[in-house]
Structure formats: structure tokens, C-alpha cells
Amino acid sequence: MSARPIATTRSAAGMPTGRLAVWWVIASEIVIFGGIIASYVMFRLSHESFTVDAASTKMWIGATNTFVLLTSSLFAVLGHKAAEEGDGPKAARMLYLTTLGGLIFLVIKTFEWGDKISHGHTLSSSTFFSFYYTAAGLHALHVAVGMLIMLIVSQSAKRNLELHRVELIGIYWHFVDIVWIFLFPLLYIAK
């Protein structure tokens, strides 16, 4: 039961199974985030009051976090390159650095949200903040899950096993990045 099925070794669509699967996962995530973002945009367009609340998000924190995530994606790319070259231990190290980036992102966010909450901006204080916390929170959840998976993948990678998974988790991480690139302007820049 633990042996992989023959089915996984075939690739009639021309793409390895794992990669095909990750792209489909990403497609479904796009629709979920798309739903929240579309709802937010529609609300924003019809509620003038949002501009008042939106003004209180601090762009420089958002920008720092954007920089952190983009850098972490760079490490993910380097990890993929190492995996392609067959250097498992190096790939694992790159994954650790990517995960570190994710951790820094979450720590900054924790301080940021703590500060906001102490100023009275909570999930239910206004509709803008309801959207803000829901969208950014869903994103943060995906960052955390990505970090976890990355650590698991790195454990096999450092022993030169399942190196193809480095690319797959990298694809997922880039997606998480791109979602943030949409959220950042919507929540932090557009005032």
C-alpha cells in the first residue's frame, strides 16, 4: 500500500503528475482569493467610508513585508536550482531561508496587528477592517501552511530524496507571493 501506483509514473499530458497537481491547486486558490478580493473591490467602490479606515494601514510596514516575501521567493528559486543540480543539502538550506522569510513576514504582521488592535481596529470595528483581516488573515494562513510544507519537503531534500518536491513547493510559495502583491496595493496603497 505504500508503493506508489504505476499511475503516477505516466504523463500523458506531458507534465509530471506532481506539477500538474500543484497547478490545479493554485487554480482553485485563485478562485477563492479572487472571490474575497472581488467582494472587497465591490464594497470599496460603493462605500466612501472605507477611505477613512484605509488611511490607517501603514504603507511602510506593508512595503517591508512585500520586500521580505519577494526575497524569500528568491531563495525558493535558488532552492529549485539546487534541486535541479541534484544538490539536496543546498536545496534544503535554501528552503530554510525561504521559511525564515515567511517567519519574518508573520512576525512583522503580528506586531502590526497588535498595534492596530490596540488602536481599536478589530475584525468587527468596521467593514473595511473586516475585509482587511479576513483577506490578509487567509493569506497569512497560507504562508504558515506553506512554511510547514517547506520544512517537511526540506527533510527529504537534505537526504537527496524527492527533490522534485522542491520545485512544487516553490510554485506554491510564488503563488502566495503573488496574492500578497494583489493585497498590498488594495489594502495599503489605495487610500
Add this chain to the structure above:
Amino acid sequence: MIERLVPSSATFSGDIDFVFSLIFWLVGFWFILSEAVFFWLILRFRRKSPGQRAQYVTGELKSEKRWITIPHLLVLVCDVFIVFFAVRVWYDVKQALPTAPDQRVVRIEAQQWAWTFTHPGPDGVLDTADDIKKVNELHVEVDKLYHFQLTSKDVLHSFSVPVFRLKQDAVPGRVIVGWFHPTRTGEHDIQCTEICGIGHALMPARILIETPEQHAAWMAENATLSVAAVADR
């Protein structure tokens, strides 16, 4: 066809009934035809002896495809026809807001679980001292144009008058405007047609479409009461 089951008591109810009948006959034709062909084929090509061989038909030849594409296009034509008539009725009922020099207005407020109808009273204006508020009773005069202002105090409800064929959801936080023009006197059901909680089935109301005399009498009797009620405060 609906008029056989439910009286038709508004200017537009007959129009809605017409579209229903139109769809019934057009769609009914295709339905009967498809089912007839379907059953005929089953009977005609039933296996009557073991080893009875079937034909090899790919359906890719033009001559074969024609049996599908032609009905398919005819269905499309019927659809266009139906769309035209349906949109026309929709426009009349929901997009247009006719006016008349003697038009009336009424406010309808839905809540868990009752209807409050605010009639403007003899002065014909809402939100004045002679307004008549009734719970679960809507009094209107026949042959007069009415605008209604519909809202909800809590959850979604829906204002439905089957004899008018009229329906409109009541959304909290919004006032939705519509119209009707009763053509027959009578007393009929008003329904709530959007599930609104435990009492959804327990908020029936009645519409009383009255002759001018009946309506004037009702108004006179109730208006004095409400003016008096206001004066007493």
C-alpha cells in the same frame, strides 16, 4: 392558463399569464415532439430476436448531424421569441414606473412576522398625521395606480400578491419601489415568499381591493381614528 387557477386582478397580470401560456405552447411542442421521437425509437429498435444487429452510425456525417443541428437552431429561434416577450413584460412591471395624475402610494414594511401597511389617508401623502397604519391588511381602491415603497425591518422577506402575479423581495436597509394597478375588486391573499425564520408561514396578510365608495368609507372611518390618536398624544 394561470387565470384558470388564480384570478387575474391587475393590469399586468394578464400580460404575465400570456407569456406563461406562450412558453407553455412553444416548449410543450418541443417537449411532446422529443418524447414522441424518443419513445418511437425505443419501440421501433427494440431487440426482437437475439443477435438482432444494430447499425453503425457515427453521427459525424453532415447528413446525420443535420438531425441535431436543425432542431437545435429551431429551439434557438423559439428561445429568441420567448426572450422578447418575457423581457417586454419584465420591463413593464419592474423597470418602468408609470405615473398618473391620481396615483396613490403605500408603504409596506415587512418584519418577523407581520406586515405593516401605511396608507396615506385622505390627504394622499405619506408621513402625515392622517396616515392609516394597518397590520396584515392592505386596502386599495380598484382602477387606481399604486406605487409601493417596500422595505424590511430585519431579515429578507418578499411581498407577493398572486392575483397580481406580483412579487418583490424586501431588503433591510433599502426601500424598493414598484407599482401595481388593480382591475378587479375582491379580497385576496398576500404572501411572504422569502424564508424569514420560524414564523415565515405565520405572516399571511390580505389585500382588499375596494370600490371607490368602500374605500372612501374605510378611509373615513380609519383616518378619524388615527388623527384622533395623534391628537391625543
Add this chain to the structure above:
Amino acid sequence: MAESIPVAHPHEHGHAHHEPGFFQKYLWSTDHKMIAMQYMFTGMAMAMIGGFFAYVFRMQLAFPGAEVPFFGLVSPAEYNALITNHGAIMIFWVAMPVLIAAFGNYLIPLMIGADDMVFPRLNRLSYQIFLISALVLLSSFFVEGGPFGGAWTMYPPLSSNAEYSQTPIGTTLFIIAVGLEFIAFLMGGINFIVTAMNSRAPGMRMYDIPVVVWMIVIASILFMASVGPLIAGAAMLLFDHNFGTAFFDPSRGGDPVLWQHLFWFFGHPEVYVVLLPAVGIVAEIITVFARKKLFAYKTVLYTAFGTGVLSFTVWAHHQFVAGIDPRMANVFTVTTLLISVPVAEMMFVYIATLYGGSIQLTTPMLWALSFIAEFLIGGVTGIFLGASGTDIYLHDTYFVLAHFHYTFFPIAIIGTFAGVSYWFPKMFGRMMNETLGKIHFWGTIIPFNLIFIPLFILGAAGEHRRIWDFTQFPELAIEPLRRLDQLATISLVVMLAFQSVFIINFFWSLFRGQKAPRNPWSANTLEWTTESPPPHGNWRPDEMPSVYRGPYEYSVPGREQDYWPQNVPN
């Protein structure tokens, strides 16, 4: 396309040191066939619960205020909870698991010549999450305040504010159950899509894939593309209900109609998500029992794709009178009537497949044919509702309900019985009893029509939905209409009684049925080339099939046999 040579396994499954124990074999299996069975049996158990609820609320309608046998008196709150959970159960916990997850899991690897799904452990996890979602829903029946009763559509503010619904815990559990079910199917979908795209047998080109496999894959894609916004919406609803947000609360700047858009953007494609697999099952059956090639296979695929794409453009026909901009309604009338075209075309193609056939009216064929006859009624009655002008009157009446039961019942019930009676020999290695099968068929179909035709008439007479008792409405409380409601209820009871014939047939055949050969129906598709039931791995690793032709080469002129299996070289 490039296909790899199957790798021979160094050790044979089943020849290992120990046979898998009960737990490993039945409860913890990663074998797609076992997971399929888990979904099927769970779905059928939920169907009994959903069916029981229908019995209770229809008894209340027919005999208002009377004690319902096996339930007792039905209060207004209980009535609302019964209809709510009946709807949700039938769609999310019966139609989807049986048609997509059970048949999908069972058939896809077998029909494409693979030994399992590509992610067996993810597959197992998806069932486990699904099972948890079912248990969460069932638990909502026993909590303080009772189960959620705001209809399967969960419109706020009723659903977002416990003061309005009076079911604080029930609502939360309902939303969580639905959310978990969505996640389970997103996970399952990955398996179906990737396996079907990638793991086909050598030689199986796109147009050699059996229609039912295509349909389940397209359905999975449709589901995945449409459910996202509703998952977001469900999170928003949960937050409104439990954490004081105001996404849907108009008094604090929210919009209840936003929920409706999020819901129906998913809700409409969802009906095609369940339709397509059923339609796929029908295709497999009518080709086999008419001994005929499917008429215009490519057209069937194009109509399926077309329907899928168009299904994203029709959603607001559920909201014509909801307070949307009236001008928008016209757009949706056009798109809704347009979508009837590919669906009608699909039906025409199936009817055309019968032409020139050699039709055997076996139990599976009776079910497959009745699908077409009954679904046609569902389809044509949809026109009345898609036309905005008539929908003003018919919205939220029993006309709507009869329409969607004439679509859902063929999909979920007829489709299931068709599929089960057809693949039972493969699944369990036994033949079902034909006589009992036919009795069950007629005992289901005839009462079915007697339930829902009266409901069309009642709807046209103005009877509105989700109403516990019509005696409060003088124009609906009249004798002729009450009699129609009673006719519908009695027919339901008769129909439910006949389901016992199926249960008897199913279990008796399971243990005592005649042993089934590999290919009892002389069919072409790959599942019939292996044993009944197939072993773990479906074929021996060195006997995995290759494919040489399409799946519907029946009655090919010049050939002695009237079928030509896909895996036979010539």
C-alpha cells in the same frame, strides 16, 4: 503522447507477509475502489436521512397538525429545519459523493487503464474530511436551539444573525459542515483531474476516453472554478455570525445581496457539476444496451464544455426579484435561455444514439432511458423560470421546486440507480436480480411523477415555498389544492416503500447473487477486461492494458462480434 512503460513491482500486493486486516482493508485503505465504496455507502446512508426528512415534512403538508408516524408533531421551526437539511443533504451529501466521488473514484482509474489514482493518500484524506463534514452536519441536529432552518441557500441576515434565526449553534455547524465538504471535494477533484489527464493507458488519446470520465473531470473543473467565491463567502458569513463583522449586515454598511451573488455564482455551476456525471453514466449505458456507437461523441463533449462555460453566466436568474438592478435581469434571461440550447442538444444526441439500435430493456437501460424522458421535463420547465417576466410570478413557488426535482431526481437518484445496477457486477462480482430491479424501477418512476406533477399545478396556483402549513392562506387552503398536496405525499410514501426492494436486491445479490463474469454486458471499456471485482492494482503490473480504439465501437460492420473492446489490438 509520451507514455512511460509501467514499472514492474518487485513484490506483489497481496502476496506480502500478511493479508491487510479489517481496519487496513476497509477503513484505512488508499485503494480507489474502497474509497469509492466508502463514499457510496456514506452517500446512501445520508440519502435515507434526507428521504426521511422529506417524508416528515410532506406528511405535515398533507395532514397539517397531525402527528407524523415515527416523528411526532412538526413545529414551524422543525419544518424549516427539515426542508433546509433535506436540500443540503441531498445536494452535498448524496448527489456529490455518489455521482462524483464514488463513481469517479471507482471508474476513472479502471476506465483509463490505471492501477489507482495518482494521490492515493490524498484520496483517503478527502474521504475522511468528507465523513467529518457529514458528522458535523448530523451533530447540528442535536444541539441547543436546534439545527439551522434558513434553507440550504443560507441567505443573510437570517443566517448571519442568531437573533433572527434562533439557532446559534446549528447555524455555525451547518456553515462549517458545508465548508468542510467543499474542501473534501476540492481535494478529490485534484485526483480526478490529474489522474485522467496524465495516467491514461498507452494509446488512449483524448477522444478514446469514455464520456463518463470526461464528464467527471469537467465537473471537477467546474466545481473548482466556481466554489472559491463561496468559500470566501462562507468565511464571511461565519465571521458575521460569530465575530461581529458586518459583511452582510445592512445596518452597519453590509449588503445581504452580496451573499446571494457569491452563493449563486457557485450554486448555478453546481447543478451542472452534478448533472454531467449523471449524463456520463447514461452515455455508457445506452451505448452498451443499444449496441450502438455514441452519436457524435465530439458534439457531446462540446456541449458539455459549452454548458460548463455558460453556467458561469446565468447565476442571477435566482435573484430576479431579489432587489438587483432590473436592467441586469434582462442579461440573465438571455444567458439562461441560451444555456438551454447545449443541454437540449445533449439530449437530442442521446435520443439519436437510439436510432438503428438493438435495444435491450435491462434494468440499467430502463434507468438510463428514464433519465432522458424525465430530465426533458426538468429542462423545459426551466424556461418558465429563466424568462424573467414569468419568474416574477413563479419565483419561490412550488413550480420552482417541481422544476428542480425534475432535474435533480434524474441526476441524483435515477443516475445513481443506473450506475449502480450497471456496475454492480464489476464492483461486487455478483449479478443483481433483474426482476427485483424492474419492480424497483417501476415502483420508483411512477410515484415520482405523481409526486411532482401535482406540485407544478400547485405552484402555478400560487402555492409558495417553505411554508409549514397552508391553512392560513384562504386561497390555498381550498379542497382541490389540498388534495393535490395529499396526492404528492401519498405518492412519496409509496415511492419510499419501494426503495426497500432495492435494498433487498442490493444486499441479497451482494451475498447470494449469481457470480459475475468479467464482462457480463459485452461492453468495450477497460473496466470490463479485468476480474469482477478487480484486484488491488486492477490488473497485474505486466498485464496493464493498452488502447487501440475509441470506447463505443459497437456493431462495427464486417466484424463477427457486435462489440470491439478498446484493449484488443485487432
